[in-house]
Amino acid sequence: xxKFKNYINGKWVxxxxxxxxxxxxxxxxxxxxxEFAYSEKADVDNAVAAAKEAYKKWRLVPAPKRGDIIRKAGxxxxxxxxxxxxxxxxxxxxxxxxxxxxxxxAIDTAYYAASETxxxxxxxxxxxxxxxxxxxxxVPIGVVGVITAWNFPIAVPSWKILPAIAAxxxxxxxxxxxxxHSGVVFAEVMEEAGLPPGVFNVLTGVGSMGNMIVEHPxxxxxxxxxxxxxxxxxxxxxxxxxxxxxxxxxxKNAQIIMDDANLELAIEGALWGAFGTTGQRxxxxxxxxxxxxxxxxxxxxxxxxAEKLRLGDGLKEGTDVGPVIHDxxxxxxxxxxxxxxxxxxxxxxxGERATEGELAKGSFYKPTIIxxxxxxxxxxxxxxxxPVLAVTKAESLDHAIExxxxxxxxxxxxxxxxxxxxxxxxIRDIEAGITYINAPTIGAEAHMPFGGIKGxxxxxxxxGWTVFDIxxxxxxxxxxxxxxxxxxxxxxx
Numbered sequence: 001x002x003k004f005k006n007y008i009n010g011k012w013v014x015x016x017x018x019x020x021x022x023x024x025x026x027x028x029x030x031x032x033x034x035e036f037a038y039s040e041k042a043d044v045d046n047a048v049a050a051a052k053e054a055y056k057k058w059r060l061v062p063a064p065k066r067g068d069i070i071r072k073a074g075x076x077x078x079x080x081x082x083x084x085x086x087x088x089x090x091x092x093x094x095x096x097x098x099x100x101x102x103x104x105x106a107i108d109t110a111y112y113a114a115s116e117t118x119x120x121x122x123x124x125x126x127x128x129x130x131x132x133x134x135x136x137x138x139v140p141i142g143v144v145g146v147i148t149a150w151n152f153p154i155a156v157p158s159w160k161i162l163p164a165i166a167a168x169x170x171x172x173x174x175x176x177x178x179x180x181h182s183g184v185v186f187a188e189v190m191e192e193a194g195l196p197p198g199v200f201n202v203l204t205g206v207g208s209m210g211n212m213i214v215e216h217p218x219x220x221x222x223x224x225x226x227x228x229x230x231x232x233x234x235x236x237x238x239x240x241x242x243x244x245x246x247x248x249x250x251x252k253n254a255q256i257i258m259d260d261a262n263l264e265l266a267i268e269g270a271l272w273g274a275f276g277t278t279g280q281r282x283x284x285x286x287x288x289x290x291x292x293x294x295x296x297x298x299x300x301x302x303x304x305x306a307e308k309l310r311l312g313d314g315l316k317e318g319t320d321v322g323p324v325i326h327d328x329x330x331x332x333x334x335x336x337x338x339x340x341x342x343x344x345x346x347x348x349x350x351g352e353r354a355t356e357g358e359l360a361k362g363s364f365y366k367p368t369i370i371x372x373x374x375x376x377x378x379x380x381x382x383x384x385x386x387p388v389l390a391v392t393k394a395e396s397l398d399h400a401i402e403x404x405x406x407x408x409x410x411x412x413x414x415x416x417x418x419x420x421x422x423x424x425x426x427i428r429d430i431e432a433g434i435t436y437i438n439a440p441t442i443g444a445e446a447h448m449p450f451g452g453i454k455g456x457x458x459x460x461x462x463x464g465w466t467v468f469d470i471x472x473x474x475x476x477x478x479x480x481x482x483x484x485x486x487x488x489x490x491x492x493x
Contacts, residue, residue, distance in 0.1 A: 002034035004180065006043060006204060007187035009050035010197025016042040021206070023180055026093040026323040027313040027362040033091060036180040039205035044172070044212040047201040051143040051170035052218050054198025059140045059168040067117030070166050073193040074110030077103055077154075084154065084185055086315060091179050092150050093322035093362075094277045095314040105155035106162075108446035109463075113162040116465060120167065120472070128489075131482035138472035140168030141244065142220035145213040147174045147234075149226045150325060151280045153182030159450070159462040160223035160246075161186070164471040165199060169221070172201045172213055176226075178325055180204035211237075220244065221471060225282075228383070228409075228455050235458060246460040246470045248451060250383040251411035253441040254287040254404040256426065258397065259294050261416035265438065267301045269416065273440030274389040275309060275321050275367050280329075282456070283412040283434070285441045286384060287373075288391045289400045295393045299371050302391070303348045306367045311354050313362070323362045324386055330363045333386035337368055340379035340390065345370040350387070375406050383409065397422050405431045411452030412441040433461070 003020065005012040019038035025031035037043070058066075077084070085099040094102075122137030144164045148157045153175060161171050175183025187202040203209060207230070214222055214237050222245040224234050231249040238245035255273060257266045273285030290298045314322035324330050330353060337351050350368030365387055373380050373390040380390055394400035404413060413432040417423055423437045433452035434444065444450045449461035460470050480486060 001032060004034055004036045004184050004204070006037045006039060006047070007184070007191070007200075007202040008043070008047045009054075009201065010191070015039050016046070021177070023091065023178070025090050025362070026325050027315070029361055031090070033181055036184075036204040039203040039209045041212050043203055043205075044209060044216060047172045047203055048143055048213075048216050048218050050198040051172050051201055054196060055140075055142055055170045058170055058196065058199050061168070063117040063120055063166070063168065066166055066168065067114035069193050069195055070110050070117070070162055071114035073162070073189050074107045074114065076189045076192050077107045077110065080189070081107075087185060088153055088179070088182055089314040089322070091181050092153060092325060093314050095319045095322055098277060099314070102152050102155045105152075105446055106158035109155075109158040109162050112447050113166040116163070116468065117166050119465075120468065122474075127478070129480070129482070129486045131480065132486065133479040133481070135477045135479065136474055137477075138167070138468065139475050141471065141473050142169060143218055144169045144171045144221045144223060144471060145174075145216070145219040146171055146223045147210045147213065147226065148176060148224075150176035150178035151277055153179035154186065156225050157183070157186060159446075159467065161200065163467045164221075164223070165195070167468055167471045169471055170199045172203065172219065174203050174205065174210050174213055177204070177206050214238065215241070222246070223470065224248065244470070245458065246462070247458040248282070248462065249456055250409055251282040251284070251452065251456055252286050252381065252383050252407050252409040253283055253412040253414070253432070254289050254407070255285045255414040255441055256394070256400045256404060256416065257288065257290045257294065257298055258400070258415065258417040258419065258422055259291040260418045260422075261294070262418065262438070263294060263298065263301065266416035267298065267305060269414065269440035270302065270389065271305055271309070273414070273442050275306070275387050276442055278322050278324055278365075279387040280324060280385050281442055283442045283444070284385075285414065286388070286390065287380060288389055289394050289403050290391060291400065292393050292395055299348060299369075299391060302369050302389070306349050306369055309367050311359065311364055311366065313358070321367055321387060323364045325363065327363050329386065330365050333365055333384055333388060336379055336382070336384045336386075337370070337388060340370045340373065340377060343377045343379075344372065344374065345377060345379065345390070346372045348391075375403060381407065397425065401426060401429050408455040409452065410454035411456040412436070414439060414441045433457070
């Protein structure tokens with residue numbers, strides 16, 4: 001069995017305790033991927049100390065030179081794309097065409113972050129006094145703790161790690177306990193790219209180790225992606241410690257299909273949004289809100305298409321939908337389905353674990369569609385994080401938007417319509433950080449802001465130049481060359 005180590009201060013090291021944990025392929029529970037370091041407080045202390053020391057020099061490296069290393073990391077990800085995709089698929093299940101897209105997001109982010117090292121713009125403004133110059137610019141903050149989920153084990157970390165490093169910070173990264181191998185691979189890439197020791201450190205382990213990173217006094221910023229429950233707890237801790245924190249949490253995203261929509265396109269988008277990554281995305285299409293005049297037609301088309309989706313091992317050619325991450329998740333998904341049926345939902349397809357042939361070895365749940373879902377139903381309100389699509393009837397555009405907004409989350413949204421007036425009204429009135437017109441709720445691009453409102457996050461946006469608002473501080477400088485005392489706000493008038 002392969003054994004994998006932590007990456008601290010440029011070295012591969014065992015956990016101080018010597019303890020390990022196993023990682024299992026969700027598509028085949030007989031396939032043990034390897035043993036990984038079970039990190040505890042001593043390991044966190046070592047990693048943070050290394051990052052703190054490395055920060056002293058790294059912050060002084062000219063930003064474009066930092067960008068050169070980030071660009072090399074992008075090149076390495078590109079060169080190893082197919083290899084890493086297979087590692088990711090074996091570890092978390094989604095088909096390789098999806099994991100290759102996951103890595104492409106990291107490649108795009110690397111190239112974008114590298115380019116921004118020549119555009120970490122501040123600004124200047126005229127002084128109200130004579131012979132005085134006003135300047136402001138961005139500066140790094142220090143050690144950044146990054147904690148991410150398992151569903152996008154390369155892409156999502158890249159959104160945080162690469163901009164943080166590009167801005168001059170150092171990083172201690174905890175990947176999900178479900179995808180430690182991807183975290184190790186990330187360290188391999190950064191090491192090969194030439195990152196100095198201590199700038200990037202990876203610790204594998206369970207959730208409690210993440211709390212140690214959050215609470216560590218020398219960690220100045222936390223970047224988190226995961227569940228809303230855990231994110232809110234992290235936010236509470238960071239609030240108490242006066243620590244900057246970016247929270248990217250859950251979603252309950254809706255796609256609206258109007259009566260004037262291209263139905264073929266809308267169905268295609270709904271299926272991809274609902275069942276891509278086996279529905280295990282914060283941006284997944286979990287709710288489908290359909291105009292009454294095309295409701296039954298849409299439901300029938302969904303059934304026909306969903307039943308043709310091929311469930312299987314993501315490493316095998318032809319697989320459309322992979323496993324869910326583990327049996328505990330599968331049980332939770334099934335309980336949501338049972339609850340939906342108890343509350344009055346109509347099962348269109350799926351609704352059970354898949355146990356045919358090789359599927360019996362893994363955590364497979366059939367793509368599930370439940371129609372006639374009402375706003376008060378549990379399945380309408382709560383994040384399921386699995387291959388389940390709830391379909392609800394809308395009387396009008398206004399009613400559809402009302403249904404869309406009747407939610408504690410506000411990450412992604414979508415509307416299919418050929419009416420430009422409907423499209424722009426949806427853009428204006430939908431309560432979400434992201435809105436797609438005639439496209440599914442998934443498909444973020446690296447150079448655009450990503451994030452949501454309500455229970456989805458705390459207002460920060462990853463992606464694009466906005467991510468640097470998380471990982472930099474503003475410094476304002478006044479240069480007075482008048483050779484006399486000038487008192488601002490007093491001597492003006």
